[in-house]
Amino acid sequence: MKNKLPTDLYYLAGSFITLLVILRIVFINEDLFAILKFSSSFFWIFVIPAFIMTYLYKINFIERFAISVVLSAALMGIGMYYLGLMGVHIKYSVMLLPIVYSSFSALVMVLYRVKTAPKKVMGLSVPAPNQQRSLA
């Protein structure tokens, strides 16, 4: 699972193109630019925020993508609601929150990886005690 995330980043790019193609087929009478705008917004709000969080699970890419859409919806909707009540206009929170959520998830994941990384003892890798519960 070591290279799972970088690999999935390629798939993420592929899934963006796939979504674009799907929407192009479904909305065949629409201008491509309008579909591109929607697809980009969809990725920003419904994929990016929770995508890293889904690395709690060992699941395939499409399943990861699907659950990250639902989780992102919850995180973004709730985040924008509360920030709105605190006086932050939705036009700012919709830009800010995906960065906050994904940065926070990435930070937690990196810290967890560091904590559970195999330690080198006399040139040999020794797994950490809780290695079987790896985030990857």
Add this chain to the structure above:
Amino acid sequence: MLLPKYSRRRIVEAAIIVLFVIIFLSVHVGRVWDYKIEHEYPYYFNANDNFFHSELSYYVKEKGNYDTSPYYVFGGYTDVEGYLPPLLYHLSAGVSLLAGMETYDTTYMVTIMLTVFAALLIFFSIRRVNEKLALLSLPFMIGIFAMPFEIPYAWGLWIFLMGAVFFMSVVWYLTAEKPKYSFLILAVLLSGAAFGHASELIFSIGLIAVYLVIIYFITKKLDQQDVRMIIISLIIFGVISAYYLLIFYFTYMTIQPFTLSVMEAPVFAPNFPVNMDTFGYIQYLLILGLLVAIISLVSKDEMKSLINVEKTPFLLIAIIYVILIGFTNYIGFGVRAFQMRTIWPILLAALTAMPIYTGLLFVKMLRFRYVVPISVVLLLVLASTYYNVHAGTGMMDKETWDAFKWIGNNTEKNSKIFWFYSLPMVQEFSLFSSKRIPFKVSIDDYVDGVNSHAIKNTYNGSIVVLTDAKIQFSRSITNYGYHMDEDLFKKIEVQNTNSAMDYYVFGLAKIDDVAINYNKLIVSKMLESNSASVVFSNSAIVILKTNRS
């Protein structure tokens, strides 16, 4: 090369999923949206709820938050707490801001996109039990066997669909492995349900309880880690959702408390209740599948291995749970139970596919190379058979929408708009699209005028207002008042046209010819008497402004 080689099987599965998504979106949105993603006016708006949810998304987008509700929806009151489930409004407002689309397009688009991905989560839940059964289930999830299944999409039960998305995700969570820290996922999903639509939150928590009971029966003990994770996730969910749930408690739950009552038909569509026979021919597959599922659950040996039920017995229990909550309209869940029935095609797809699965097993054709073409053929056949279940692009037209826009852009915010008989009055919440306080003519009084061939000096009418939570406002976090109880509200409940209104709107198209002619007569008389002037007109709508001396 970073990209791993995916097996041919995975690629074929991915291709079928893509085909499913294309067909699902084409059936539920592409066709009825004229295969365009942006429109000049709302497409496929057929009922009050479509307009209402779209309007709230617009309001959140413009205001930037949902601390209070739009005054023009609540009779002019500006202090009505934002109490409706806020998730959809914020998400569609966000997409609208980023993509530059109108909220009447993004509100439905967000709903349908989330629904299709939730359906995929159910697919993956089934896949964990049996990959071939999952592939055979996918075509049935399109769910267009009859009009009642289309109602949540066509009639705007969109916040219900938001709740349903999280309910389906909780099914996915419970059937998936539960790694350390996955309580965070459950907490987010439950919070999503709370902010999406509270009744599905209740159904989700019920499902979790059923899950614990089933695990206890199977293993004769409760896994301490499972219980601990669920408790932690419930605590986190409580912290995240407490503020909104408090508002919900003092509004909806106080005004419409749970009662043990029986509802025979759904109030949102009395003529379109979903029952087993709504599935048409598919119902026979469904009933057979249910029998196979029950036998496989209770039998000892062969049948259990038939569908690999040992692996995830909970999926079948969850499906049976979904059927049962569909009938909770007999114990007080009323409309919420009927709503859940409308997504049976997705939730019960595994049952529907099970007879095909067992048939293939018995004729020894249960192989991937046979299952794949069968799945594709089923997808195409079901889609083409039921493609035209719901035709048309909705009740709105460009001319009427232009009138709404004109009112919103050119009238004072506190203007009172009196609507004579016209297309939008058919679904009166569409009048909120004018962003002004709408009043509508009393149909009885209007028809009386038509029948007597008389132009009256005064027409009775009433304010159009949402009263499901009695127009509540908060005095403190636990102390709420209700404008519906106040005299002020009673005073504006009934009005007449004696210069009490600022604008009068008349329909000139898409309604009965008699009404069109009668509207024209009233307009002529008002112009002749110089009591009003034309400020907007097109082929569908004419708007008069009261002349004040």
